[in-house]
Amino acid sequence: MTEITNNRFEHLLDLHHLKKTGPRLKVLAMMSAKNTATSQPDLEGLMEDVDRVTLYRILNVFEEKGIIHKIFDLNGTANYAICTSNCQEHHHHDEHLHFNCTVCNKVYCLNDLSLPAFNLPPGFKAEGFTLYASGTCPQCNKK
Amino acid sequence: MTEITNNRFEHLLDLHHLKKTGPRLKVLAMMSAKNTATSQPDLEGLMEDVDRVTLYRILNVFEEKGIIHKIFDLNGTANYAICTSNCQEHHHHDEHLHFNCTVCNKVYCLNDLSLPAFNLPPGFKAEGFTLYASGTCPQCNKK
DNA sequence: ATCACAAATGCAACTATGATGCATTTAATT
């Protein structure tokens, strides 16, 4: 991780009036080092020295602020990824495809894929969408 | 619940070589009595006299057999609904829209809504899809 | 630099969901 990257995270915390602390920067570093979402259990393993409760609180506040978004995988496990759409406090719009590999269980945020339009039955008013797909990912297809 | 409905459930269990037991028929009765999915906690409440573990095992075997499918709501809580597409053992295709109301938290299976087509990035091979939408449901919009 | 204080962390305890092993009961078949 570069200086610049680290500064970017510090700036991000500043923006949201959050104190720049070790645990928070580490969460951002861990998550941004991967091209897939990170599961809560994995994250807990990576944050060895940090208390479990602290991690939960960091994840909650990051989600509230629109820094990260939560995705439940096929097993119902919480996964987290940094938001690329410019989400706001209490107003996410991560309306991209989430691909869950049935082999390695990784969750991919396919941000570039635009969701096709569709209509809801009368009476329903939609605010947010997510398209989930499951199958095998490029890595697992190679082998 | 009518005789005929009850017979339908008994037939369903027969089809999948499952014994026709009280707890199983009750789960089917409870779930089919509603026009929305049923959360595990709600179901546990409704099945007062039945052991928690038995309920989990019933839900698991029903899902395996393709009798019901599982939907995680916005809070990560498991919800269950009877399959209307003719799903097979270990081969579901409940590829419809799941609408999660942010007010009452109900999960609606909008079976009739066909999913629009879309393409995946190269390397990904999809097997199943689900479109999730969140917002306010007809009931909650009236009030 | 020091101070003051709100914010963040750590620790203990607790709740809820879900799984597993094993003894007991029961549905289905003979």
Added chain:
DNA sequence: AATTAAATGCATCATAGTTGCATTTGTGAT
């Protein structure tokens, strides 16, 4: 009615997530 595999119940455990409270720390003002 007897047999047996399947299903249930009970005890126990594991993991995810929450809450209250004491302690520490980042930050902004002196």
